[in-house]
Amino acid sequence: MSQKREVWGSKLGVxxxxxxxxxxxxxxxxxxxxxxxxxxxxxxxxxxxAFLLLGIPLxxxxxxxxxxxxxxxxxxxxxILNVVIRKKWAKYVGSLGIFGPMxxxxxxxxxxxxxxxxxxxxxxxxxxNAVKTETVSELFNNFILLETHIFGSIPxxxxxxxxxxxxxxxxxxxxxxxxxxxxxxxVMPLIVVLGLILLVRVLLTPGIGRGLAFxxxxxxxxxxxxxxxxxxxxxxxxxLSVGIGAILTYASYIRKDQDVALSSLSAxxxxxxxxxxxxxxxxxxxxxxxxxxxxxxxxxxxxxxGLGFNTMPVVxxxxxxxxxxxxxxxxxxxxxxxxxxISIIQPAISFTEDELGWNRNRSVLVIGTISLIMSLVxxxxxxxxxxxxxxxxxxxxxxxxxxxxxxxxxxxVFGIDKGWDELNTGSHIHLPDLFKFVLKYVTxxxxxxxxxxxxxxxxxxxxxxxxxxxxxxTEFLGxxxxxxxxxxxxxxxxxxxxxxxNVVIYYAWxxxxxxxxxxxxxxxxxxxxx
Amino acid sequence: xxxxxxxxxxxxxxxSWIAILGLxxxxxxxxxxxxKEEIVDPLPELDQNT
Numbered sequence: 001m002s003q004k005r006e007v008w009g010s011k012l013g014v015x016x017x018x019x020x021x022x023x024x025x026x027x028x029x030x031x032x033x034x035x036x037x038x039x040x041x042x043x044x045x046x047x048x049x050a051f052l053l054l055g056i057p058l059x060x061x062x063x064x065x066x067x068x069x070x071x072x073x074x075x076x077x078x079x080i081l082n083v084v085i086r087k088k089w090a091k092y093v094g095s096l097g098i099f100g101p102m103x104x105x106x107x108x109x110x111x112x113x114x115x116x117x118x119x120x121x122x123x124x125x126x127x128x129n130a131v132k133t134e135t136v137s138e139l140f141n142n143f144i145l146l147e148t149h150i151f152g153s154i155p156x157x158x159x160x161x162x163x164x165x166x167x168x169x170x171x172x173x174x175x176x177x178x179x180x181x182x183x184x185x186x187v188m189p190l191i192v193v194l195g196l197i198l199l200v201r202v203l204l205t206p207g208i209g210r211g212l213a214f215x216x217x218x219x220x221x222x223x224x225x226x227x228x229x230x231x232x233x234x235x236x237x238x239x240l241s242v243g244i245g246a247i248l249t250y251a252s253y254i255r256k257d258q259d260v261a262l263s264s265l266s267a268x269x270x271x272x273x274x275x276x277x278x279x280x281x282x283x284x285x286x287x288x289x290x291x292x293x294x295x296x297x298x299x300x301x302x303x304x305x306g307l308g309f310n311t312m313p314v315v316x317x318x319x320x321x322x323x324x325x326x327x328x329x330x331x332x333x334x335x336x337x338x339x340x341x342i343s344i345i346q347p348a349i350s351f352t353e354d355e356l357g358w359n360r361n362r363s364v365l366v367i368g369t370i371s372l373i374m375s376l377v378x379x380x381x382x383x384x385x386x387x388x389x390x391x392x393x394x395x396x397x398x399x400x401x402x403x404x405x406x407x408x409x410x411x412x413v414f415g416i417d418k419g420w421d422e423l424n425t426g427s428h429i430h431l432p433d434l435f436k437f438v439l440k441y442v443t444x445x446x447x448x449x450x451x452x453x454x455x456x457x458x459x460x461x462x463x464x465x466x467x468x469x470x471x472x473x474t475e476f477l478g479x480x481x482x483x484x485x486x487x488x489x490x491x492x493x494x495x496x497x498x499x500x501x502n503v504v505i506y507y508a509w510x511x512x513x514x515x516x517x518x519x520x521x522x523x524x525x526x527x528x529x530x
Numbered sequence: 531x532x533x534x535x536x537x538x539x540x541x542x543x544x545x546s547w548i549a550i551l552g553l554x555x556x557x558x559x560x561x562x563x564x565x566k567e568e569i570v571d572p573l574p575e576l577d578q579n580t
Contacts, residue, residue, distance in 0.1 A: 012561060041542030048549075209535045217539035266557035272550045280546075428560055 005073055005354070006176040008253050013177070015263050016184035018250050019270035020339030022241040023191060025111070027275040028333060029308045031235060032284040036215055038231050039222030044276075046223070046232035051272070054450075055236040057435065057443040058403055059268055061410045062242060063260040064423045066251025072519060075252035075350030077245045077402075078505050083523060084414050091509060093409075095501045096402040097245030098351055101344040102501075103394025103494065104244065106374040107387040108344065110157075111305075112337035113164035117143055117156055118309060119330040122323055131317035140309045145383060161379055164338075165372060171342050172349055173364045176253050180342055187335045188270070194332040195278035201325065202282050211285025230457065233450045238395075239275055240268055243403025246343040249350050261427040274336075283307060286315045308333065345371065355508040374497075377490075384474040384486045392462050393494060400454060404447040407439075416440040 008014040035043040069080030077097020081090040121127040121139070130139045142148045146155035171179045202208060222228045237243060251260060287307065316325035345367065352363040378386045410419050420436050461467065465484055474483040535543075 011564070015561065041539050041546075044542055044546050048546075210533055212543065213533060213535040213539055216543040217536050218542055262557060262560055265553075266561055269550065269553040269557045273554055276546055276550055428564065 006253055007255055009177045009181055011263060013181040013185060014250060014254055015266045016188040017180050018247060018267035020184040020188050021246050021343030022239060022267065022271040023274045024336050024340035025333055026238050027279045028283060031275045031279045032215065033307060034231050034235050035280060036284045038228045039219045041216040041218035042220050042222055043228065043232060046229045047235060050233040050236040053438055053442050054233060054446050055240045056265065056268055057439050058242040058407055059240055059247060059264045060261065060423055061406055062247035063251040063264040064419060065410060066248040067254055067260050068422055070252030071256045073354060075249050075354045076347045077248055079355055080248055085409055086520060091505050092502055093405060095505055096398050097248060098347050099498050099501050100394050100398030100402055101244050101246060101347050103390045105341060105345045105371055107378045107390040108341050109165050109168060109375055110161050110379050112334060112341055113161040114144060115330045115334040115337060116164055117160040119327055119334060122327045127313055127326055128317065128323055131314050136313050137310045158379065167338060168341050169364055169368045172345060173360060175360060184339055187339050191274065191332060191336055194328050195274060197328060198282050199278055202286050205289055207289050208285060211288040214288045215280060215284050230450065230453050237400060237403065240271060243399040244344060245347040249347045257426040259426045259428045261423055261431055262429045287311050290315050290318055381476050384476045385483060386490055389487060389490050400451050404451050407444045407447050411440045411444060
């Protein structure tokens with residue numbers, strides 16, 4: 001085990017890094033689509049309820065457990081849960097906190113690279129031409145399906161994917177302070193400035209009242225629909241990056257007595273600023289103003305990527321300073337994406353450094369190689385459904401499941417009294433005792449309900465492939481096969497990866513058996529002294 | 531749903547903005563107030579092999 005670990009240079013640095021992890025495409029695209037589709041202003045009621053009862057408490061849980069684990073030189077979920085819970089099985093449960101974010105990383109970097117590609121299309125004028133000839137959708141579809149080329153015969157999407165991939169690992173290679181913290185300190189203020197430029201431009205658009213009406217006029221009838229509450233809870237979960245394992249890892253690099261309560265709240269607040277104020281005002285209102293509310297349903301059904309890549313270039317293309325706004329839009333989202341993706345691969349890097357004792361070169365090389373191979377499967381398997389699978393298992397299932405497990409373990413196994421004391425150690429704000437009750441009862445029950453409701457309404461259909469017919473065929477690397485065969489094979493591959501992660505955990509603990517025993521006895525001694 | 535921003539829509543938007551801006555001001559005011567905690571120690575050497 002590595003004993004000498006890096007620490008964040010400043011409190012602001014870790015807050016901006018965590019906020020950067022949380023701020024991503026979802027803030028600018030997913031939130032406005034959900035709000036507009038599920039009751040407009042009324043959506044904000046379940047949304048803020050979930051923020052208070054689910055988002056903030058779970059973020060506190062992760063920051064607290066992360067700092068506790070970091071104190072014992074552990075920066076990833078297996079090690080952190082092992083010292084928090086002190087049960088043999090805890091480290092294997094923690095495998096979800098490495099496996100889940102890795103799956104997200106495998107497809108997220110590819111999506112991130114689309115943004116860089118579209119920023120390039122602004123520079124070479126192709127995007128403006130596509131807006132004029134009304135072929136933006138065609139450009140987007142051809143791009144992601146590797147049918148557009150650059151420098152001769154290199155698929156453009158592959159080219160931008162490789163650049164984006166190396167940008168991510170370059171930041172990771174520079175480490176916590178020189179890499180991630182430095183990136184957060186530059187990128188987060190830049191996101192706010194670029195977002196504010198777009199916000200001011202949007203608010204000065206004639207007729208913006210119609211767009212804001214669609215986004216904010218409340219439809220209270222929707223509050224009776226349980227699905228609205230589920231969607232609002234899901235949005236809070238995704239937007240705050242809880243349940244991924246990234247916050248656990250980032251928090252493990254703060255000093256042992258440094259505040260977590262205020263830092264966590266600040267990161268959540270910064271995320272909400274970009275989501276509700278910037279995200280809620282820019283996208284949907286502008287789309288409504290320029291396309292008219294008669295096209296509302298069509299706009300809503302375009303979903304996140306449709307809005308981001310097809311609608312927004314057209315929206316900005318119809319405004320003065322079109323090309324500049326298009327460039328700002330894609331670079332803004334690209335930066336937001338990079339600060340998120342570096343956070344979701346860091347748990348795996350920290351695991352190899354802390355538990356296997358690898359140096360950073362080796363960690364970056366091995367995790368980078370695995371990620372590159374799996375990401376390329378996603379790139380070439382996009383039309384076959386590989387990215388949908390990664391998004392489901394990593395970006396939804398593992399995330400909600402792991403978040404629920406964390407909340408239960410923190411309050412009921414670690415113990416709410418001990419957890420509450422740990423949370424308040426070094427705190428710069430006084431937390432109301434009401435939140436102790438919330439952490440113990442409300443958040444775990446809330447999460448269990450969200451998990452089951454989500455499985456019943458959406459998850460089960462996906463797991464059982466109910467939307468795919470047996471005679472549906474797909475292509476992967478030139479081979480034609482049944483889509484169900486491809487998905488079943490891909491699921492086996494993911495299962496093997498999960499198994500592999502657990503084997504490595506077993507090996508790491510076996511290798512350092514004496515260190516672990518000493519560590520546990522130290523923790524017990526520490527507990528007795530307390 | 532009304533084509534124009536209604537009073538209740540405006541209230542929802544304003545209250546949400548004020549709540550979020552208020553939370554941000556509260557948090558970051560406290561963060562910046564504690565300047566003494568900003569720098570922990572000098573930046574470590576860039577040695578990837580340690």
